[in-house]
Amino acid sequence: MSVDISDVLDIVSRQNLWRGKEAVNLIASENVQSDAVKQVEVNDFMGRYAEGHPNTSDGDNRYYEGTQYIDQIESMATSEIIQLAKCKQADVRPVSGNAANTAVALAILRGGDTVIVNSIEVGGHISHSPIGVVGRRIQIRGKVLTPGRDNSVNIHYWPTTEDGYHLDVPKCVDLVEEKSPNMVILGKSLFLFPEPVREIAEVCRAKNIPMLYDGAHVLGLIFGGQFQNPFEEGAHFINGSTHKTFPGPQRGVILGSMAGEQEMKWWTSVDRGVMPGSSSSHHLHTLPGLLIAIREMAEHGKKYAAQIIANAKALGQALADEGVTVEAQEFGFTASHQLALNVTNFGNAKDIARSLAEKSNIITNFNMLPWDKDARNPSGLRIGVQEMTRYGMKEAEMGELASLMKAGLEGKSVKDEVTKLRSRFTDVHFS
Numbered sequence: 169m170s171v172d173i174s175d176v177l178d179i180v181s182r183q184n185l186w187r188g189k190e191a192v193n194l195i196a197s198e199n200v201q202s203d204a205v206k207q208v209e210v211n212d213f214m215g216r217y218a219e220g221h222p223n224t225s226d227g228d229n230r231y232y233e234g235t236q237y238i239d240q241i242e243s244m245a246t247s248e249i250i251q252l253a254k255c256k257q258a259d260v261r262p263v264s265g266n267a268a269n270t271a272v273a274l275a276i277l278r279g280g281d282t283v284i285v286n287s288i289e290v291g292g293h294i295s296h297s298p299i300g301v302v303g304r305r306i307q308i309r310g311k312v313l314t315p316g317r318d319n320s321v322n323i324h325y326w327p328t329t330e331d332g333y334h335l336d337v338p339k340c341v342d343l344v345e346e347k348s349p350n351m352v353i354l355g356k357s358l359f360l361f362p363e364p365v366r367e368i369a370e371v372c373r374a375k376n377i378p379m380l381y382d383g384a385h386v387l388g389l390i391f392g393g394q395f396q397n398p399f400e401e402g403a404h405f406i407n408g409s410t411h412k413t414f415p416g417p418q419r420g421v422i423l424g425s426m427a428g429e430q431e432m433k434w435w436t437s438v439d440r441g442v443m444p445g446s447s448s449s450h451h452l453h454t455l456p457g458l459l460i461a462i463r464e465m466a467e468h469g470k471k472y473a474a475q476i477i478a479n480a481k482a483l484g485q486a487l488a489d490e491g492v493t494v495e496a497q498e499f500g501f502t503a504s505h506q507l508a509l510n511v512t513n514f515g516n517a518k519d520i521a522r523s524l525a526e527k528s529n530i531i532t533n534f535n536m537l538p539w540d541k542d543a544r545n546p547s548g549l550r551i552g553v554q555e556m557t558r559y560g561m562k563e564a565e566m567g568e569l570a571s572l573m574k575a576g577l578e579g580k581s582v583k584d585e586v587t588k589l590r591s592r593f594t595d596v597h598f599s
């Protein structure tokens with residue numbers, strides 16, 4: 169007799185209805201996949217192994233047999249993402265952005281080394297922090313490592329300007345000169361404005377310091393040509409998630425601009441950082457979907473990214489017009505898919521995020537703002553418009569959404585109105 173799965177099916181279908189058709193999803197790290205991507209996601213690759221690289225007519229590069237079809241998919245995904253990113257190398261095997269960061273950290277950093285990153289308070293990602301892979305390069309059993317001691321990696325933080333949303337370029341350059349780090353990392357999770365890649369890359373390249381640009385959030389905007397292009401500005405690596413502004417399956421990617429002997433050595437180390445460093449078999453069933461998403465972005469990426477940014481700016485202005493404190497107003501609120509709201513007027517950000525979701529079907533996450541000290545008591549909400557843009561919302565809907573959000577922030581329940589707005593936008597566009 170088959171096992172009873174009716175309760176599981178019920179939960180899954182409720183999720184599909186709620187987040188797929190009823191809720192306004194504003195989490196900046198999420199997205200929805202096209203029907204074409206979903207169509208290829210349930211497949212036999214799901215239970216298979218393919219460690220190593222695709223076999224070619226020149227050589228056997230896998231550790232298992234039976235890989236001829238994933239070899240084709242992986243080779244196509246690699247060459248097509250290289251074309252899309254206009255870069256020299258790509259590794260499509262990391263299973264997420266975090267795994268991509270792990271691979272590069274394992275490749276480049278050793279205990280006692282020095283790295284410069286964005287702090288969590290100013291939006292940096294936890295994987296760059298003392299408790300993430302960057303800070304915990306060499307672990308000692310039973311011991312919490314202290315940066316600068318115990319053979320862990322010494323972490324320094326990029327200085328910011330007073331507003332907290334931009335790096336202080338001369339001070340950053342001085343810091344690189346002074347510390348001569350073994351790697352620098354730019355890019356972050358609360359990511360409103362481009363980073364000064366060009367200025368920092370200049371000094372890094374003169375000192376032969378690898379620069380990783382963590383584009384987890386903004387990968388789709390970069391590919392759409394609507395955000396800075398870190399390779400044109402001098403970065404060595406771009407890491408990304410393939411499911412945020414790049415609207416594919418949950419995976420990661422490492423892109424490279426390596427040229428010359430030294431840089432190719434970094435790339436060879438990264439190869440080992442990916443496998444065995446951060447993954448073995450790499451969730452093969454999601455790779456055909458990534459290939460389709462690459463093609464969707466090649467075709468529609470420019471329009472999609474431009475609409476995301478137009479929507480984010482429109483929502484920022486509309487919320488400000490409603491009297492909500494939107495951060496970085498003096499800089500036009502944002503140049504990305506994200507907005508940062510200071511919700512201290514309305515209460516505790518954690519409670520507000522919960523209440524927006526439960527009472528109003530508006531899904532966001534609480535977030536530290538640059539002056540916050542306690543991650544458990546943050547002042548902000550981070551919102552991203554990339555998913556609702558993919559569902560077809562434009563500037564006019566951002567106005568409607570702003571007034572519903574204002575009511576939700578005030579603690580009112582606007583679930584019916586939000587669900588009604590969302591019901592007009594259930595088909596995936598740009599695919």
Ligand SMILES: Cc1ncc(COP(=O)(O)O)c(C=O)c1O
Binds near residue numbers: 269358
């Ligand atoms: C800057 C940054 N890097 C890396 C990651 C991790 O990516 P993933 O969730 O794909 O592992 C995130 C996640 O949101 C991020 O914001």
